[in-house]
Amino acid sequence: MESGANIIVAIALEDLRRFHKEVIADTKKELEAQIAEDKGERYLSIKQVCEMLDVDPSTLWRWRKRGYLVPAEVGRRPRYRLSDVRRMLNNGRAAQ
Structure with a gap:
């Protein structure tokens, strides 16, 4: 057609x-x-995510800037959704 x-x-x-x-x-x-x-939904601190993914906080900062793993702002602090972290572990990339 x-x-x-x-x-x-x-x-x-x-x-x-x-x-x-x-x-x-x-x-x-x-x-x-x-x-x-x-x-x-559970929200994780930077420290918790770093431990879970075995990465440095600077890696999380870089991923945030690239849109790879973007946190939610909870009380002016970045908090990462547990579901995004799990999705990233399973599929390699978190949803935005």
Whole structure:
């Protein structure tokens, strides 16, 4: 297909409603899972993360500047999400 081509698709109203409900239900499940994960989130100090990853604080500073492992600011202090540290250990990079 060429981009910009006009295509007409016919779909039954009931199929569209069913699809709509499925999308909403899937999105709701994903959001509920994320909220549950966030509620149970632990935040680690620089020292704790350094011990866990066996790195120097300067390495964490460098990773922060590069966007590799970015902390959250909790009370004006950088705190690292345990889930980000675990994700990094498993996949090699933390989510931003």
